[in-house]
Amino acid sequence: MDRLQDSAWQYVAEVLRPEDLPMIAAHALVDGHDSPALRELAGLPSRSDATEVRELYVQVLSELDVALPDEETAGRRLLVSLAFGLVHGSLSPKEVGDGLSMTVTARTQEEKQFLSVAAEYSEWMEPDDLPAWERELQAAAQLLAASTDLGPGIHVPASRHD
Incomplete structure (x- = not known):
């Protein structure tokens, strides 16, 4: 893309x-x-x-005849880009949690699982809880990246939290 x-x-x-x-x-x-x-x-x-x-x-x-996608498609692409970013090491688990927005949408079971785990992130999480959450997030990201039809051509957006 x-x-x-x-x-x-x-x-x-x-x-x-x-x-x-x-x-x-x-x-x-x-x-x-x-x-x-x-x-x-x-x-x-x-x-x-x-x-x-x-x-x-x-x-x-x-x-240039480039169509703007509907909100659901854009939200799904954002979710998948976060998963790919985590899988490929360009985003940390914290950046994935921070990258969620109101426009994120999940349709497939793998998208829903990844969103569910990612949404559990909070800056107030206990330090002892972070490793387990990061492992669960990484596993959900791997599943989503392996199963999505939105593909590896998705680029990870630049951080909005500069």
């Missing part, structure tokens, strides 16, 4: 900040995409008006 298509589900899942969108547009130009709105968005400073940036981003997707 290319970065621009990847960004569409991340946009709907609300894991992209408006200030991220001009850089995504610049990467899309490098990847070979081109449209008037894309060039305009790529040239905006990262501190541009958020509403303007969002509107321009949606126009870019329209000009």
